[in-house]
C-alpha cells in the first residue's frame with residue numbers, strides 16, 4: 001500500500017501541557033481513516049499539526065517520502081495537497097460561493113480564471129451547491145456552508161482530505177446532507193482523514209478507525225474490530241459512554 | 245438679520261463662498277483618504293504576527309514604537325496647535341510650505357492617528373478561522389491579507405472613515421489660523437469687509453450643514469451597495485428551463 005502521510009513520534013505541547021505524545025500512524029492512498037476519542041484527547045490538534053496550523057514540538061511528518069518539518073520544505077506548497085474542512089466552515093465572508101472555491105486555485109495554484117471556474121463548478125455540483133454560486137456565506141444554512149467548504153477544499157485537487165468534526169456545529173437535520181457528500185467522496189476512492197463523533201458513519205465509511213485518548217493512540221484497526229471488539233479497556237469505556 | 249441682506253451678501257460673494265467650500269471639501273476628502281491609508285498601514289503593521297526573536301521582529305518592534313508615538317502625539321494635541329507647529333515649524337527652517345499642502349499634511353496625519361486604532365480593531369475582530377482557512381489552502385500572509393482579511397476590514401472601517409470625513413469637513417475650519425482659504429477663512433474675509441457677521445456666518449453654517457449631510461448620505465449609500473443585495477439568484481438548471 002502506498003503511504004501518503006506517515007507520522008512518526010509526533011509530540012505537541014502548549015506550554016507545559018502535553019497534548020500529543022509519541023503519536024505514530026499512517027494514512028495510505030485511497031484509505032478512509034476516522035479518528036475518534038473523547039473531547040480534549042487531541043484529535044483536532046493532531047489534524048492541525050498535520051497541515052501545520054500548529055507547529056509540532058517534535059517528531060516527523062512524512063508526506064510522499066519527504067519530511068515536511070525540514071526547514072527547507074515549502075510549507076505552502078505542501079498545504080495545497082491537503083484539503084481541510086473545519087468544524088466552523090470558515091468560508092471567506094467577503095466572497096460568494098463560486099469565488100470561495102476559486103480564490104485558492106487562482107492565487108495559490110495560479111490556474112486560469114476559466115479553468116478555476118470550471119473546476120469549482122464541478123465540485124460544487126458534487127456537493128449539490130452549484131445552484132448557489134452567487135450566494136454569500138451569510139445567506140446559507142450551516143449544512144450548505146459546510147458543503148461549499150468541502151467543495152472549496154476539493155477544488156484545490158488535494159491528495160488527502162482532512163475533516164475536523166465537520167458536522168458538530170450543524171443542526172441535527174443538516175448533518176445528513178453533509179455526511180451524504182462525505183460518503184460519496186469515500187466511495188469515489190478519495191483519501192480521507194476524518195475526526196468525528198458520528199460513530200454510525202465512522203463504522204460505515206472507514207477502512208480504519210483510530211481511537212485516541214489523552215494525547216496517545218490507544219488502538220487502531222478495522223471498524224468491526226475497534227468498535228465491536230475493542231481490545232483496550234479505555235476504548236471499551238469510551239464506546240460505552242458514546243454509544244448508549 | 246434680514247433675508248434681503250443675506251441675499252445681497254450671496255449675490256456679491258457667491259464665487260468666494262463656493263471657492264471656500266470647494267477648498268474645504270478638497271482638504272477633507274484628500275486628507276481622509278490619506279489618513280485612511282496611514283491608518284491601514286499602521287493597523288497592518290501592528291497586527292503582523294511576531295514569530296521568534298529575529299532581526300525582522302526587532303525592526304518591526306522599533307517601527308511600531310515610532311508609529312505609536314506618532315499616534316499618541318496627534319491624538320493628544322489639538323489640531324489647531326498641530327497646524328501652527330507644522331506650518332511655522334517648517335517655515336522656521338526657511339521653507340515656505342504651500343498652505344494647502346500644510347493643511348492636508350496636518351489633517352491627514354490627524355486622521356491617520358485616529359484611523360489606526362479603528363483599523364487595528366477591524367483586523368483583530370476578524371475571526372481567526374478566516375486566517376486559518378486561507379492558510380490551509382496555501383495562501384501566504386500577504387495574500388491572505390489582500391484577498392480575505394482587508395476586504396472585510398474595509399467594510400468594517402467604512403462607518404468610521406465616514407465619520408472622519410464629516411469631522412474633517414467641520415474641523416478643517418481651524419486651518420484658518422495658517423490662512424488656508426477654506427470656507428471659514430473665506431467667510432472671515434467676507435464678514436470683515438461687510439461687517440454683517442451674523443448673516444455672513446449663517447450662510448457658512450448652512451453650507452457646512454449641506455456638505456456634511458450630503459457626505460453622510462453618500463456614505464450610507466456606499467455601505468448599502470457594499471453589503472450587496474440581500475437575496476441571491478439561484479441559477480436555473482438547463483433541463484428545468486426547457487420545460
Ligand SMILES: Nc1ncnc2c1ncn2[C@@H]1O[C@H](COP(=O)(O)OP(=O)(O)OP(=O)(O)O)[C@@H](O)[C@H]1O
Pocket residue numbers: 014017019037038039040041042043044045046
Ligand atoms: N491553542 C491552544 N493552546 C493551549 N491549549 C490548547 C490549544 N489548543 C488545544 N489545546 C488543548 O489541547 C487539548 C486537546 O485539544 P483538542 O482540541 O486537540 O481536542 P479534541 O480531541 O479535538 O477535542 P474535541 O472533541 O472537544 O474537539 C485540550 O486539553 C485543549 O485544551
Ligand SMILES: [Mg+2]
Pocket residue numbers: 043044045164165
Ligand atoms: Mg476538536
